[in-house]
Amino acid sequence: GNPRHIGKRKLAWTIRNINAMTRESLEPRRWRLQQTKIVPLHSSLELSRAFVTWCHGWTQNQLVYFIRQAPVPITRENFEATVQFGTVRGPYIPALLRLVSGVFAPQIFANTTWPESIRNHFASHLHKFLACLTDTRYKLEGHTVLYIPAEAMNMKPEVVVKDKELVQRLETSMIHWTRQIKEVLSAQETVETGENLGPLEEIEFWRNRCMDLSGISKQLVKKGVKHVESILHLAKSSYLAPFMKLAQQIQDGSRQAQSNLTFLSILKEPYQELAFMKPKDISSKLPKLISLIRIIWVNSPHYNTRERLTSLFRKMSNEIIRLCCHAISLDRIFEGYVSSSKEDLQGCILCCHAWKDHYLQAVQMHTEFSSRGWVLDQTSIFAQVDAFVQRCKDLIEVCDCQYHFARWEDGKQGPLPCFFGAQGPQITRNLLEIEDIFHKNLHMLRAVHGGILDVKNTSWHEDYNKFRAGIKDLEVMTQNLITSAFELVRDVQHGVLLLDTFHRLAAREAIKRTYDKKAVDLYMLFNSELALVNRERNKKWPDLEPYMAQYSGQARWVHILRRRVDRVMTCLAGAHFLPHIGTGEESVHTYQQMVQAIDELVRKTFQEWASTLDKDCIRRLDTPLLRISQEKAGMLDVNFDKYRSHPAPSPHTPLLQLSQEFNSRLLTPLFIILSLSYITICLLLTFYFFFFFFFFNTMIGQAQWLIPVIPALWEAEAGASLEPRSSRPAWATWQNPVSAKNAKISQAWWHKPIVSATRKGEVGGLPEPGRQRLQ
Numbered sequence: 001g002n003p004r005h006i007g008k009r010k011l012a013w014t015i016r017n018i019n020a021m022t023r024e025s026l027e028p029r030r031w032r033l034q035q036t037k038i039v040p041l042h043s044s045l046e047l048s049r050a051f052v053t054w055c056h057g058w059t060q061n062q063l064v065y066f067i068r069q070a071p072v073p074i075t076r077e078n079f080e081a082t083v084q085f086g087t088v089r090g091p092y093i094p095a096l097l098r099l100v101s102g103v104f105a106p107q108i109f110a111n112t113t114w115p116e117s118i119r120n121h122f123a124s125h126l127h128k129f130l131a132c133l134t135d136t137r138y139k140l141e142g143h144t145v146l147y148i149p150a151e152a153m154n155m156k157p158e159v160v161v162k163d164k165e166l167v168q169r170l171e172t173s174m175i176h177w178t179r180q181i182k183e184v185l186s187a188q189e190t191v192e193t194g195e196n197l198g199p200l201e202e203i204e205f206w207r208n209r210c211m212d213l214s215g216i217s218k219q220l221v222k223k224g225v226k227h228v229e230s231i232l233h234l235a236k237s238s239y240l241a242p243f244m245k246l247a248q249q250i251q252d253g254s255r256q257a258q259s260n261l262t263f264l265s266i267l268k269e270p271y272q273e274l275a276f277m278k279p280k281d282i283s284s285k286l287p288k289l290i291s292l293i294r295i296i297w298v299n300s301p302h303y304n305t306r307e308r309l310t311s312l313f314r315k316m317s318n319e320i321i322r323l324c325c326h327a328i329s330l331d332r333i334f335e336g337y338v339s340s341s342k343e344d345l346q347g348c349i350l351c352c353h354a355w356k357d358h359y360l361q362a363v364q365m366h367t368e369f370s371s372r373g374w375v376l377d378q379t380s381i382f383a384q385v386d387a388f389v390q391r392c393k394d395l396i397e398v399c400d401c402q403y404h405f406a407r408w409e410d411g412k413q414g415p416l417p418c419f420f421g422a423q424g425p426q427i428t429r430n431l432l433e434i435e436d437i438f439h440k441n442l443h444m445l446r447a448v449h450g451g452i453l454d455v456k457n458t459s460w461h462e463d464y465n466k467f468r469a470g471i472k473d474l475e476v477m478t479q480n481l482i483t484s485a486f487e488l489v490r491d492v493q494h495g496v497l498l499l500d501t502f503h504r505l506a507a508r509e510a511i512k513r514t515y516d517k518k519a520v521d522l523y524m525l526f527n528s529e530l531a532l533v534n535r536e537r538n539k540k541w542p543d544l545e546p547y548m549a550q551y552s553g554q555a556r557w558v559h560i561l562r563r564r565v566d567r568v569m570t571c572l573a574g575a576h577f578l579p580h581i582g583t584g585e586e587s588v589h590t591y592q593q594m595v596q597a598i599d600e601l602v603r604k605t606f607q608e609w610a611s612t613l614d615k616d617c618i619r620r621l622d623t624p625l626l627r628i629s630q631e632k633a634g635m636l637d638v639n640f641d642k643y644r645s646h647p648a649p650s651p652h653t654p655l656l657q658l659s660q661e662f663n664s665r666l667l668t669p670l671f672i673i674l675s676l677s678y679i680t681i682c683l684l685l686t687f688y689f690f691f692f693f694f695f696f697n698t699m700i701g702q703a704q705w706l707i708p709v710i711p712a713l714w715e716a717e718a719g720a721s722l723e724p725r726s727s728r729p730a731w732a733t734w735q736n737p738v739s740a741k742n743a744k745i746s747q748a749w750w751h752k753p754i755v756s757a758t759r760k761g762e763v764g765g766l767p768e769p770g771r772q773r774l775q
Helices: 003-026 028-037 043-052 090-111 116-139 157-161 164-192 197-220 221-235 242-276 279-299 306-327 328-335 336-367 379-404 424-446 459-488 492-501 501-508 509-537 550-573 582-611 653-705 709-718 737-750 770-773
Strands: 062-069 083-089 627-628 637-638 754-755 763-766
Touching: 043 653, 083 090, 083 737, 090 116, 116 164, 157 221, 157 763, 164 197, 164 221, 164 242, 197 242, 197 306, 221 242, 242 279, 242 306, 279 306, 279 336, 306 336, 306 379, 328 379, 328 627, 379 424, 379 459, 379 501, 424 459, 424 770, 459 492, 492 501, 492 509, 492 550, 501 509, 509 754, 550 582
Parallel strands: none
Antiparallel strands: 062 083, 627 637, 754 763
16 A cells, blocks of 8 residues: 555554553553552652553653542543643653652742651752752763752842751752862863873863863852852851862863863874874874974963873873774784784884884984973883783784794695605604694683783783793794604705705794704705715726716716715705804805815816817818728728827727726736736745655655565564565665665664564564664
8 A cells, every 4th residue: 555544544543542541541440450550759650661561662752641649530620630740751860850850849848838847857858869860960971060959049048047957958069069079170180090091082081171160160150059159158158168169170170171172182183093094104193293292281381291291191102002902803813814913013013112212202302402301201101002012022922823833824724844754744743733732722822812902901921921831842842843853864955855844933942943953964964965075076096987088087077076066055055044054154165165176177187188189180170081982983981080199989989998998997907916816826836846845755765764674574473583684675676866875774773673573473662772762
């Protein structure tokens, strides 16, 4: 249907239902249901709550209530006498104040039927209640309103003075005014000692203070206040003089607040611009702000004290800290956004340092060109700033730990390094274990999320120290891991890869010592490589391949040695992460000296080869290698140079060089060794031959004198006598000079027997003289 018609039907339905509900609530049968909720003074509020609940939760800014005092039928004639009605607005305290001051208070103060003592007692408490209720109602809006008793407003002061009870009630109101004014005057001390307030809050305070003091000043000249003052003046009240003194302070404070607001207003626009700037861009605006504060200091008649200027600069420090806190995201820090979070934290630290530097420059300039000393409390101004800078450094350390121990870079974890070798899987497992322990410590630190950036939160230091203790344990574990990883390093390239893997951890002081030690070990490996190459280079006869020429082979051999050290040096030169240590510089210097020596050896070898060449070798290139044969028609002859000192190269030159090299290097030494061995063996055989010949001949000559004796011994054994025979045996036909001599000796010995035969057929020796003769 038409939305307009629908709206009309809803409005009509609403009005009809409200009218019906109102009629039903006024009927006697409905009255019993609501009777228990009606109590004095609170009946309107209870009824309004019941009415709101009854209307299906509708929210209204203003309600109309009807209260029936007696269960009688309501007619047009008795409506005003039977029903009490009115309105209740949304805020309950202002509504209560209007109800009490507009409805109940006039009736109570105008009532003369009560006994005097009860009336005075009730009126006294009612004045106190209205004074507190009025003060509370306007303090919600930031204003101070004096409660003026309406009881004596229509009476002359001379008449009121005669009523002592009424005068006491007016003195009670003036005491309440005095307390209110003192609170307003002491509010400045509260804002000056505010720890988290900024310059904009200071400006807003002086604006509210100016409005508040101006409002109080206007109230002090109102007719009601003046009337109370005149009554108490006639009554010679002791409370009037303190109140008049405070009233004068209010007037002076109003003028002072207006002056301070005027001067502080020049700071409003610059500070509002800071709210939209990043911390790294704030430093350019700080000199102007310091100059504006100095202008206020020099020109303001009231805002020029040491306490107020120190407080203003401290509020400026608070403002800078607040802006920096808005730029820092703790969630991003603990979620691994290391790079961007560190940039934000570094920007905050630079902003705080710039603020302090600009302040010190302004102090120096003011001291140099002004006769008025700069006597502000610098420690109080920058105490919070220094604490905040340290807090930012702690968070940067947290970011660094995430980068070092958990591989977080900017919201993502870097790839896990690959360790080769037999210990590679174990090293990887140890590295993952370190990451797990770190994440547990980080989770514990994140639990204090709410108070990390609050410099007044002292519990942060205890939590952060626990985190640091866990990090120290991880540093020890990482040092052991680096040491175990380098146990199997045997070449420079492998060591460079490991140092590159652990390079991100070298920024930590504890791990850096182990890292530098392993870098020294790496350079020691390089020194060993250089020493090995140097020994190879210093060989008198290098180990050349048989097919290589003398000079070119030696040059190539030296080039291979240089390429070996160049490859290692290139690896070290590309390792930008290696620390600069003395051992490394010495190794590089040794390498450079070796390279120079190798280059010099190559140049010398080339010069030696060039010296063996013929001076006219260039012209010989013009001679053709083939020519027409003069002996055989139609044939070609080889036209090699007949006067060259070396044979021309041919396809078989490498094989010939290999054969010559084989002959010169293997066969010739082998032939010499075999010849020397043959000669030695011949000499030894000759020596042994002559030795055995001489020894055998001598032994035969000594034994031949026994030859005639042995047959005699055999015959004696057979029973014959021991006498020499005249006949010569067959073996005696073999004679030589030695044997003949021995025969003569043996014949002579027969006449002197040296042995005798016993009865048993044994040969026995002669007595001792004969045995000695044999010997």
